[in-house]
Structures are given as structure tokens and as C-alpha cells.
Amino acid sequence: MQSEIPDHLRRLVIERAGNCCEYCLLPQWAALHKHEPDHLIPRQHDGKTEEGNLALACFRCNRYKGPNVGAFDPVTGQLVPLFNPRLHKWADHFVLEGATIRALTAEARVTIKLLHLNDEDHITERRHLLDAGLYG
Numbered sequence: 209m210q211s212e213i214p215d216h217l218r219r220l221v222i223e224r225a226g227n228c229c230e231y232c233l234l235p236q237w238a239a240l241h242k243h244e245p246d247h248l249i250p251r252q253h254d255g256k257t258e259e260g261n262l263a264l265a266c267f268r269c270n271r272y273k274g275p276n277v278g279a280f281d282p283v284t285g286q287l288v289p290l291f292n293p294r295l296h297k298w299a300d301h302f303v304l305e306g307a308t309i310r311a312l313t314a315e316a317r318v319t320i321k322l323l324h325l326n327d328e329d330h331i332t333e334r335r336h337l338l339d340a341g342l343y344g
């Protein structure tokens with residue numbers, strides 16, 4: 209799948225994201241698997257392979273996101289679009305509280321839930337990075 213994204217576009221996506229996952233902010237160097245360009249609108253929904261439709265995602269975020277573009281808000285029950293790094297600023301939607309990512313918006317709530325951003329292993333990893341001054 210990765211080979212379908214041209215090298216110049218892959219480089220742009222990585223550099224634009226500062227080589228960190230645009231959902232959970234995990235730096236590439238701290239990840240076991242390579243971060244991947246994620247199609248914000250998935251190809252199966254006719255999303256194009258172009259810079260405005262790509263975000264850098266860590267392996268876990270990308271797998272959990274899959275072909276989803278939205279999810280049901282656990283608070284309101286409404287269908288809400290996922291956080292979109294091309295349209296939204298991370299700090300407008302999320303806040304870091306210790307090693308936990310808290311939602312400021314409905315988009316953030318559904319993204320945290322769907323992408324499992326606060327699973328125990330994520331939080332443990334984040335805590336180690338924070339302790340070392342290497343996160344956020």
C-alpha cells in the first residue's frame with residue numbers, strides 16, 4: 209500500500225507533520241513501526257492521494273482509523289466527523305493532561321475513542337516520553 213504514494217508526497221507529509229503522528233503526536237523515532245501517510249478520506253470513499261487528503265499517522269492510529277471518516281459521539285450519540293489535521297489545529301481540539309489526551313470538542317471525543325488514543329499502552333509510552341522531555 210505504501211508504494212502507491214509517490215516519494216515526493218510521502219516526504220512532504222512527513223516533513224509537514226514534523227515526523228510525528230498527527231493524531232497522537234508520537235514521534236517517528238519512538239515508534240516500533242514506520243508512520244504512514246493516512247488518507248483522511250479513504251481511497252475506498254474516493255479519497256485522492258494528494259497532499260490535502262493526507263496526514264501522517266502512526267501504525268496504531270492508522271489501523272484503528274481504517275476507512276472511517278466519523279464516529280458516534282459517546283456524549284451526544286451524534287455522528288461526528290473525525291479530527292482532520294488538514295482542517296483543524298490539534299491544540300484547538302485536544303489538550304494533554306499528564307499523559308492523557310483530553311478532548312475539547314466532539315471531533316476530538318470521537319477521535320480519541322475510535323483511535324484508542326488513551327489505551328493503557330499509549331499512556332505508558334507517552335508518560336515515558338514526557339518524563340524524558342521528548343513529547344508534546
Ligand SMILES: [Zn+2]
Pocket residue numbers: 229230231232233234265266267268269270
Ligand atoms: Zn498515532
